[in-house]
Amino acid sequence: MDMKTDNTAITPLLSPLPDAFLEFLRENDLDMSIYAAVDATPRYIRLKPGCESQLMEFEADLNCKLEKVNWLPGFFSIPPHTQIASTKAYQLGKIYGIDAASGAAVMALNVTLGDHVLDLCAAPGAKLCMLADLLGNSGSITGVDIARHRLAACRNMLQKYAIGDRCRLFVADGTTFSLLPPRSDARNDNDIDDTLHEWTSKRTWKDRKNAAKQKSATSDYSLSETAEHDLIFYGRHSGVIGMHKNDLFRRVDDTEYSSFGFDKVLVDAECTHDGSIKHIQKFEYWGWSTFQNRFLHVKRIENLTSLQLALLSNGFRLLKVGGFLVYSTCSLTVSQNENVVQEFLSKNPSADLIPVDGANKWCCKNGRIPNTLRFDPKTSQTSGLFIAKFTKLAI
Numbered sequence: 001m002d003m004k005t006d007n008t009a010i011t012p013l014l015s016p017l018p019d020a021f022l023e024f025l026r027e028n029d030l031d032m033s034i035y036a037a038v039d040a041t042p043r044y045i046r047l048k049p050g051c052e053s054q055l056m057e058f059e060a061d062l063n064c065k066l067e068k069v070n071w072l073p074g075f076f077s078i079p080p081h082t083q084i085a086s087t088k089a090y091q092l093g094k095i096y097g098i099d100a101a102s103g104a105a106v107m108a109l110n111v112t113l114g115d116h117v118l119d120l121c122a123a124p125g126a127k128l129c130m131l132a133d134l135l136g137n138s139g140s141i142t143g144v145d146i147a148r149h150r151l152a153a154c155r156n157m158l159q160k161y162a163i164g165d166r167c168r169l170f171v172a173d174g175t176t177f178s179l180l181p182p183r184s185d186a187r188n189d190n191d192i193d194d195t196l197h198e199w200t201s202k203r204t205w206k207d208r209k210n211a212a213k214q215k216s217a218t219s220d221y222s223l224s225e226t227a228e229h230d231l232i233f234y235g236r237h238s239g240v241i242g243m244h245k246n247d248l249f250r251r252v253d254d255t256e257y258s259s260f261g262f263d264k265v266l267v268d269a270e271c272t273h274d275g276s277i278k279h280i281q282k283f284e285y286w287g288w289s290t291f292q293n294r295f296l297h298v299k300r301i302e303n304l305t306s307l308q309l310a311l312l313s314n315g316f317r318l319l320k321v322g323g324f325l326v327y328s329t330c331s332l333t334v335s336q337n338e339n340v341v342q343e344f345l346s347k348n349p350s351a352d353l354i355p356v357d358g359a360n361k362w363c364c365k366n367g368r369i370p371n372t373l374r375f376d377p378k379t380s381q382t383s384g385l386f387i388a389k390f391t392k393l394a395i
């Protein structure tokens, strides 16, 4: 699926910028000139590994030249208003639409073969697909998102690109998600009742009955273990098939995550999306009063930053000692980025904010605290994105 809205009805952002958005920029001390470059900001595509030799075909299909992004392997820029969803290359799952800054957030994780990766805010899944391509036939990916319909879109994408083999998707709250990565020594009792069999989109009569039972017993979202972590997809080699459900949903002591937790965690947190002008443009249709209600109310922003801190803290809890966590948002506000990072560091002595390898060659600037990065349309010719990378120390 194309990660950018291929909605031809959306016109360029009103010029001058709408008052509500200007007020938001002023309140957050953001330089409005970064949005001046928006109309000239290219789109980006990433090639499915193995399709590199078909560049000329893709150019003919997209009817434009593909410019290699030198600082980001596998990425190409295309003119801003190129439509990709109608192309054959896209429909056949040979190209992905994904912004280069999003690609940078994934690269910052330094994924290596065999890693167990957790993507805590995974939907609709552009970064998760890139993670799956980087892992290839190794390791595992666990994708979590609280929005069922968005995670279902992510599942469709995994199926379209045929990259879900080592992936598990859970509808769950990332602030409380608590499962371990799949273990290679997991029991495989495929024949025993109540173990997980191959995933199918059709639910068995027994599963439907259990779900109904759970629903009637669960007035509170947090009551049942399995309701709390609703597994909506798993691939054949995701480590799930043959597992007993109780083992899959087993709660462990927090200390176990330090040894058996995830090697890499991505927390691409919910935010105000102000760095993504495509998102902001949608308010021309939703109405700027909606923007005002959502983004200019102190209480709502406080709730959002609390959610971001909770997601980051829980992602870090699930990380192995020595593993890497990347926190990213497509907001450019300090409150949702550097402030969240600083508050998190003050509460987590085992967290170390570390530099992103190779970022000195990337088209971005430093954030307002050392080792953090900021992409924006003016500096990077990308959508806006903030990135911070942490490791977990053994203390």
Ligand SMILES: C[S@@+](CC[C@H](N)C(=O)[O-])C[C@H]1O[C@@H](n2cnc3c(N)ncnc32)[C@H](O)[C@@H]1O
Binding pocket: 102, 120, 121, 122, 123, 124, 125, 126, 127, 128, 144, 145, 146, 147, 150, 172, 173, 174, 175, 268, 269, 270, 271, 330
């Ligand atoms: C910026 S989007 C993630 C984009 C995604 N990483 C990608 O590359 O396509 C943020 C996501 O966080 C999800 N979200 C919001 N609150 C959440 C929570 N408490 N737990 C898990 N996911 C949450 C939203 O549903 C949304 O899909």
